Amino acid sequence: MDRVSPEPPAYDASELYGIIPRDPRVQFDMREIVARLVDGSRFHEYQSRYGESLVYGFARLYGYQIGVIANNGVLFSDSALKGAHFIQLCDKNRTPLLFLQNITGFMVGREYERRGITKDGAKLIMAVSGASVPKFTVVCNGSYGAGTFAMAGRAFDPRFMFTWPQSQISAMGAEQAAGVLTHVKARQLTREGGRLPEQELAAIREPILEEYRERSSAYYATSEIWDDGILDPVDTRNALAVVLSASLNTPIEAPHYGVFRM
Numbered sequence: 001m002d003r004v005s006p007e008p009p010a011y012d013a014s015e016l017y018g019i020i021p022r023d024p025r026v027q028f029d030m031r032e033i034v035a036r037l038v039d040g041s042r043f044h045e046y047q048s049r050y051g052e053s054l055v056y057g058f059a060r061l062y063g064y065q066i067g068v069i070a071n072n073g074v075l076f077s078d079s080a081l082k083g084a085h086f087i088q089l090c091d092k093n094r095t096p097l098l099f100l101q102n103i104t105g106f107m108v109g110r111e112y113e114r115r116g117i118t119k120d121g122a123k124l125i126m127a128v129s130g131a132s133v134p135k136f137t138v139v140c141n142g143s144y145g146a147g148t149f150a151m152a153g154r155a156f157d158p159r160f161m162f163t164w165p166q167s168q169i170s171a172m173g174a175e176q177a178a179g180v181l182t183h184v185k186a187r188q189l190t191r192e193g194g195r196l197p198e199q200e201l202a203a204i205r206e207p208i209l210e211e212y213r214e215r216s217s218a219y220y221a222t223s224e225i226w227d228d229g230i231l232d233p234v235d236t237r238n239a240l241a242v243v244l245s246a247s248l249n250t251p252i253e254a255p256h257y258g259v260f261r262m
Contacts, residue, residue, distance in 0.1 A: 006063040010041035030070035051079035070100035105145030134247040170216035
């Protein structure tokens with residue numbers, strides 16, 4: 001395994017507390033997170049002007065070379081395709097992968113289906129599932145929908161998966177879920193010739209919101225053993241160094257992808 005002398009990040013890890021928003025719906029630049037985790041805050045970004053909603057690149061963590069995959073928004077076709085290429089490149093040169101999740105899912109809609117989001121998303125998921133190098137996942141903020149899986153969620157067997165205390169993980173956000181379920185109920189009553197007043201709609205909506213907020217929290221997820229623990233953001237670099245070193249004690253198998261067209 002390629003390793004050089006480690007060095008601390010150029011930026012203080014305690015600054016992470018000021019970068020992470022209180023509201024998980026607020027976006028932020030994941031490059032700011034990377035700069036406080038990797039050696040010297042140096043990050044060699046891969047195809048930075050293409051598929052900009054996903055950030056990929058090479059860095060070093062305590063001297064070890066790693067490939068970083070971080071979300072800067074929803075997954076589009078170009079982002080997914082770039083990710084599939086990058087993961088295969090890392091797999092070929094035996095570079096471990098670090099996934100930093102802040103993902104709302106894949107972009108949906110007729111226009112994006114026509115552009116091939118299903119096809120390109122499948123390529124990304126196949127690349128993630130077929131990668132033979134160690135994979136590590138940190139849920140930094142939100143982790144929703146199919147994006148959870150595309151970013152090496154628990155179902156795709158990362159060696160270690162950690163969450164940050166304010167993070168959330170679920171099929172969809174609490175407000176979105178409550179809106180969908182309330183809308184379904186209202187449509188059902190409309191077909192039957194009835195209509196719910198706003199007070200009754202709110203009475204249906206609030207319990208759904210409360211349940212989703214509880215069950216999407218990092219504390220609920222870790223109580224169900226969906227991850228390997230909750231990390232204080234400032235301890236993330238050290239924790240990743242330990243698990244990276246431990247994982248590299250096992251030989252990395254040769255890539256074993258199936259046949260799929262890029």
